Amino acid sequence: MATIKDVAKEANVSIATVSRVINKSPKASKASIESVTLAMAKLGYRPNAAARALVSQSTQTMGVLVGDVSDPFFGSMVKAIDTVASQQGKHLLIGNGYHSETKEREAIELLINHRCDALVIHSKSLSSQELIGFAEEIPGLVLINRFIPEIADRCIALDNHKGSYLATEYLIKHGHQHIGYICSNHDIEDTHQRKAGYLQALQDNGLSHSESYIEYGSPDEEGGEKAMTNLLAKGFPLTAIATYNDYMAAGTLSVLEENDIDTPKNMSIIGFDNGLIAKYLHPKLTTVRYPIQMMAEKAAILALKLANKEAAKAETNMFTPTLVRRLSVVKA
Incomplete structure (x- = not known):
């Protein structure tokens, strides 16, 4: 497997130059970018995502915790979040909590350890205090389908x-x-x-x-x-x-x-x-x-803004359900 040293040797540049090209530094010259890109393609070199994250302070990933991704409800939620994430050049990492306190905690910890830029969390089993603690640790964490007064501006819920x-x-x-x-x-x-x-x-x-x-x-x-x-x-x-x-x-x-x-x-x-x-x-x-799709979109946008340290708050914290009249109800 090719290393960054191999790329530097093939492109006839320094390791520092290869690093600048990989991390899209403005200091990298056009000639360096071309030679390093060609060398990486020739050698089949794939930059280490974790190493790039240390330099750029971004993994370009967004974390999502759902109850069970096989449930169509959560499928709709994930799709809406993914649409927003893709527009911002982000990829999703998804964890399943299965309404279990232990599994929800483990999934959130895993997403945090993978340095996700933003998190949209659907948690039903963790205590409010523990979720408040996670929110204090991660600026880009937003709760969906959960309302906690102490962090109301980071909650998107339904009545x-x-x-x-x-x-x-x-x-x-x-x-x-x-x-x-x-x-x-x-x-x-x-x-x-x-x-x-x-x-x-x-x-x-x-x-x-x-x-x-x-x-x-x-x-x-x-x-x-x-x-x-x-x-x-x-x-x-x-x-x-x-x-x-x-x-x-x-x-x-x-x-x-x-x-x-x-x-x-x-x-x-x-x-x-x-x-x-x-x-x-x-x-x-x-x-x-x-309106889970609308709520999920709002949660994703809010999480990304907060992760970028933008001043932001939810336009609507508590969404209102509405009736859909079809054919299964008639007068008694």
């Missing part, structure tokens, strides 16, 4: 409570009084906020709440199937179901179809997120829009 409130209220306005809720079993703030929004909407509209009307499962199709099966087994006079997300709604629809319960004629369903799956379900799913 999950309001989204679930809107969904439940929409069912109530369609005359539904017996409304079940399919809830995630993940112990994260999104779960608690969305359940609280459902309960608040019932209370504000004078409807009684029964914990028996709530079932839990993993936040995917299988979890939705399990939760809906359990609700049906209880035999309650439900006419509508609000769900934690669109994937649980998909599982719910599957169980209703298997049991010859017509949706929406005999059971209205509303989701949350407005993921790609929502408009391809049958019936097309009424849901709550989670």
Whole structure:
């Protein structure tokens, strides 16, 4: 494998000149650039990224922590961040946290050790205090889908409570009084906020709440199937179901179809997120829009500005969810 000394010898220049060319120093002459570039191509020399980073103080990389990159939600998030990063000549390093405190910490440490210029972090398991500590250490760190008052200007979040409130209220306005809720079993703030929004909407509209009307499962199709099966087994006079997300709604629809319960004629369903799956379900799913692409773009831009020591703050810290009306909800 060729070394920088080999390149210097081939180009008939000093090692310092090769270093200046590699690191794009303005002191490198046009002739030096040409001779060194030709020598590197001839020898197949590839500059060491870590060494270049020490000189330039930049690795041209941006770090992203997601829950699970195989989840389409996080796929949309990563794509939006990558678009912004590419426009700035940056490449992404991606870590998976899997909603585990240990894995989230390890992934963030790894991204920091790789000297990423900016970080967009989706963390649900680490404490607020630990994330504040990371933010103090890394100027270009921005949190997404998490709001911590002490570092509010570096947080991009969604009002999950309001989204679930809107969904439940929409069912109530369609005359539904017996409304079940399919809830995630993940112990994260999104779960608690969305359940609280459902309960608040019932209370504000004078409807009684029964914990028996709530079932839990993993936040995917299988979890939705399990939760809906359990609700049906209880035999309650439900006419509508609000769900934690669109994937649980998909599982719910599957169980209703298997049991010859017509949706929406005999059971209205509303989701949350407005993921790609929502408009391809049958019936097309009424849901709550989670503007993750817009939020991810804003987070990436903010992180890069902060990393460059530019005076910047989020234009919007808390995004507002909106209803997407399709075909899965009708009047009771």
